[in-house]
Structure formats: structure tokens, C-alpha cells
Amino acid sequence: MASSTMKRWLRPEVYPLFLTVGTAVGICGMQLVRNICTNPDVRVTKENRAAGVLDNFAEGERYAEHGVRKFVRGRSHEIMPSINKFFTDPN
Known part of the structure; x- marks a missing residue:
């Protein structure tokens, strides 16, 4: 079962798809980290949330x-x- 899955998905024709999806996931992850770490409206810690607006x-x-x-x-x-x-x- 595993070898048929590997033969199906790890062909050279699928590499551009992996690259495109990987790039999209990377951009989404980068934006998520940017929003959590630097967005002034997002407060992760309890002390910052207590400050209000x-x-x-x-x-x-x-x-x-x-x-x-x-x-x-x-x-x-x-x-x-x-x-x-x-x-x-x-x-």
C-alpha cells in the first residue's frame, strides 16, 4: 500500500504542485506569525489582554x-x- 502511494505522488510531474502548495503554506505561516507577534490588536498574554482597548x-x-x-x-x-x-x- 505504501509503495503504491509513493509511486503515485512522488513523480516528477507532481513536484510543481508540491512547490506551489509549500509556498502558499509558507506565506500563510509567515502572515500568521507576523499577526501574532507584531499586530497591535492581538494580545496573547493575559496581562496584555487586561489592558483593554x-x-x-x-x-x-x-x-x-x-x-x-x-x-x-x-x-x-x-x-x-x-x-x-x-x-x-x-x-
């Missing part, structure tokens, strides 16, 4: 303006701008 706007601004958002700010919102310009700009 905090008006901590500076910490919220630091959380919202993360590195990826700063990196893409001011850039084009196109995935492949050179190809889009090639097909849309009449020269």
Missing part, C-alpha cells in the same frame, strides 16, 4: 506601513509593465 496609533501605523508596502509604493501596479506598454502604446 488602547489608542496606540503610532504602533498601528508602524504595523500597517510594513516593508513590502514601502517597497511597492510609487511603483506601477502592473505585473509586466514593459509587455503592457508594447501591446497598448501605438508607436
Whole structure:
């Protein structure tokens, strides 16, 4: 039984699927850790939960303006701008 399962799922055609699913799980895990560790609205410890609602706007601004958002700010919102310009700009 185990050998037939290995033959079915560990073929070279399945490697891209494993890579894609692994990448998606990694991104979800990274976002989960980021939210638990750095989100100002999430309080894991009992002492922090007892504080109630905090008006901590500076910490919220630091959380919202993360590195990826700063990196893409001011850039084009196109995935492949050179190809889009090639097909849309009449020269």
C-alpha cells in the first residue's frame, strides 16, 4: 500500500504542485506569525489582554506601513509593465 502511494505522488510531474502548495503554506505561516507577534490588536498574554482597548496609533501605523508596502509604493501596479506598454502604446 505504501509503495503504491509513493509511486503515485512522488513523480516528477507532481513536484510543481508540491512547490506551489509549500509556498502558499509558507506565506500563510509567515502572515500568521507576523499577526501574532507584531499586530497591535492581538494580545496573547493575559496581562496584555487586561489592558483593554488602547489608542496606540503610532504602533498601528508602524504595523500597517510594513516593508513590502514601502517597497511597492510609487511603483506601477502592473505585473509586466514593459509587455503592457508594447501591446497598448501605438508607436
